[in-house]
Amino acid sequence: MVAPRLKSRTLRRIKVRLPGSKTVTHYKRRKPSIAKCRKCKANLKGIPHPLQSIFKNLPKTAKRPQRPFGGELCTKCMRAHFVEKARKSE
Ligand SMILES: [Zn+2]
Numbered sequence: 001m002v003a004p005r006l007k008s009r010t011l012r013r014i015k016v017r018l019p020g021s022k023t024v025t026h027y028k029r030r031k032p033s034i035a036k037c038r039k040c041k042a043n044l045k046g047i048p049h050p051l052q053s054i055f056k057n058l059p060k061t062a063k064r065p066q067r068p069f070g071g072e073l074c075t076k077c078m079r080a081h082f083v084e085k086a087r088k089s090e
Contacts, residue, residue: 037074047071 002025011027018024029051035044046065048055055063064071069078 035071037077038072039077040074042074042076044071044074 006027012030014026014028015023016026032049032052034049035047036042037044047063048058073081
């Protein structure tokens with residue numbers, strides 16, 4: 001019988017196969033959701049989403065793409081933003 005605190009769905013369940021071909025359930029923290037584009041809500045690429053305790057120890061360059069609005073806008077929205085900005089300035 002599993003411990004009562006592990007019956008909650010707060011933790012995710014991972015089935016792990018042991019060397020003796022026995023399968024056991026491991027209980028782990030749930031991962032944070034994938035970062036989304038501010039404009040179109042598309043999933044952003046190049047941004048890891050491990051547990052917060054691991055993410056905060058990553059270097060800044062590993063946390064978001066190295067371009068304007070990296071980690072804020074997707075590439076399509078970023079390009080559209082600059083095209084729009086250039087048109088307005090004319
Ligand atoms: Zn977008």
